[in-house]
Amino acid sequence: MTELIIPAIISCIVAFFVVFVMTPPLIKFLGNRNLAVQDINKKESVMVVRPGGPIIILGIIAAEIVLYAFLQLNEILAIIITTFAAFVIGYIDDRKVMGGWFKPVTLAIAAIPIIAFGAYDSNLAFPLFGTVQIPVLYLALIIFMIPITGNTINSIDVLNGVASGFMVIASFSLSICLFIIGNYEIAIVSLPLGFVSLAFYKYHKIPSKIFPGDSGALTFGAMYGAIAIVGGVEILAAIALLPAVINSFLFLSSVKRIVEHRQIKGKPVEHTDDFRLKATDDKTAPVTLVRLILAGGPLSEKQVGYAIFKLALFSGSLAILTAFMMRIFL
Amino acid sequence: MKSGLFGFLFAMWVLMLAGGGIVVTLLGPISISGFGEFNWLIASIIKAIVAIVLVVIWILILLKLKNWIFRKEIKS
Numbered sequence: 001m002t003e004l005i006i007p008a009i010i011s012c013i014v015a016f017f018v019v020f021v022m023t024p025p026l027i028k029f030l031g032n033r034n035l036a037v038q039d040i041n042k043k044e045s046v047m048v049v050r051p052g053g054p055i056i057i058l059g060i061i062a063a064e065i066v067l068y069a070f071l072q073l074n075e076i077l078a079i080i081i082t083t084f085a086a087f088v089i090g091y092i093d094d095r096k097v098m099g100g101w102f103k104p105v106t107l108a109i110a111a112i113p114i115i116a117f118g119a120y121d122s123n124l125a126f127p128l129f130g131t132v133q134i135p136v137l138y139l140a141l142i143i144f145m146i147p148i149t150g151n152t153i154n155s156i157d158v159l160n161g162v163a164s165g166f167m168v169i170a171s172f173s174l175s176i177c178l179f180i181i182g183n184y185e186i187a188i189v190s191l192p193l194g195f196v197s198l199a200f201y202k203y204h205k206i207p208s209k210i211f212p213g214d215s216g217a218l219t220f221g222a223m224y225g226a227i228a229i230v231g232g233v234e235i236l237a238a239i240a241l242l243p244a245v246i247n248s249f250l251f252l253s254s255v256k257r258i259v260e261h262r263q264i265k266g267k268p269v270e271h272t273d274d275f276r277l278k279a280t281d282d283k284t285a286p287v288t289l290v291r292l293i294l295a296g297g298p299l300s301e302k303q304v305g306y307a308i309f310k311l312a313l314f315s316g317s318l319a320i321l322t323a324f325m326m327r328i329f330l
Numbered sequence: 331m332k333s334g335l336f337g338f339l340f341a342m343w344v345l346m347l348a349g350g351g352i353v354v355t356l357l358g359p360i361s362i363s364g365f366g367e368f369n370w371l372i373a374s375i376i377k378a379i380v381a382i383v384l385v386v387i388w389i390l391i392l393l394k395l396k397n398w399i400f401r402k403e404i405k406s
Contacts, residue, residue, distance in 0.1 A: 124353070126347075126350030126351070126353065126354055127347060127350060128347065128350070128351065129350055129351045129353075129354035129355065130354055130358075131354070131358075132353055132354045132357050132358040133358070134357065134374070134377055134381070135370070135374065136370075136371070136374035136375075136377075136378065137374060137377055137378050137381055140378070235346065235350060238346065239343060239346060242339050242342055242343065243335075243339065245342075246335075246338060246339065246342070249392065249396075250396070253393055253396070289335075292334075292335060293335065311335060311336070311339060314336055314339060315339055315343075318339070318340075318343045322343075322347075325347075
């Protein structure tokens with residue numbers, strides 16, 4: 001355990017400062033190339049540059065390479081390759097609008113390195129009841145996990161700072177869970193995700209100076225999913241991610257098909273005269289987490305973001321509680 | 331509204347724990363004999379079918395829960 005402290009500290013410093021220091025030059029670069037979109041939740045016409053994915057993946061890869069130099073685990077290579085593949089998929093979607101099935105299908109392919117490196121344990125662990133061995137079924141779980149986590153984080157990237165802030169809470173909760181169950185090596189491998197998210201949140205929080213784009217959101221989600229599989233904490237990861245899962249679940253159960261948000265005509269949320277957000281009565285609009293939060297009345301963008309963070313903290317606490325329950329058997 | 335969301339989160343958590351119990355007690359012990367080297371494959375297929383059925387039931391319960399918890403708010 002003690003021999004892991006120095007790699008952990010160095011990788012966390014690298015993860016945080018690569019993103020913290022390199023993001024302002026990226027913002028300037030993207031601004032010079034006019035790679036910006038309008039922030040639709042601002043009263044004035046505010047343009048925000050995107051994507052922030054390149055700096056997010058740079059921070060993650062730099063930190064994980066440091067960890068690989070110390071630990072030389074195949075699991076780290078599997079995480080790096082899967083996460084990088086997700087970044088490339090997201091970057092393609094950032095540059096060229098792809099169909100609704102593009103991301104789920106290609107993200108499923110991005111999960112293959114985890115299988116190829118054998119960086120998984122086909123025993124699925126549940127709290128209170130123990131483990132179940134599902135060798136073939138688990139391969140399907142791996143293939144499904146990366147598209148689900150990637151698209152889930154992507155779907156929650158709707159307001160300033162929400163995706164990165166949510167990722168800070170979910171990934172640190174997952175790291176704590178990994179420490180609790182005693183999987184120290186993967187716990188340390190997971191820490192850079194939290195620190196990269198934290199550094200990016202500095203520029204993504206309201207008012208955003210940069211958006212992560214699909215490349216950033218898919219990078220966050222895919223790495224989270226890869227850590228869940230490699231660390232054998234699939235159930236704990238799903239619990240920590242519940243608010244985002246609810247968002248995807250509500251969206252899919254109301255739309256009843258896999259479709260890009262931009263393809264939906266009905267608007268779930270509109271603006272009041274003072275530009276606060278309010279839920280619409282549009283029956284063709286999808287039900288989303290933000291729409292449900294706003295069902296009680298209009299709120300500012302910042303208030304909605306904090307409401308999502310409170311839900312993330314609640315689900316993160318449930319994940320940590322569940323990690324303790326992993327030690328108890330009925 | 332927020333208490334409804336926290337309640338829905340909590341309900342999902344309880345369902346996941348209960349689902350885990352069912353998976354371990356139902357799927358875990360499934361084993362097939364009499365098919366030689368295909369025993370593991372047939373057992374895996376049966377486990378997959380049972381797991382898919384469980385997931386479908388889980389989603390249906392969640393849909394009912396969603397409608398029950400948010401019935402006032404969700405009009406679409």
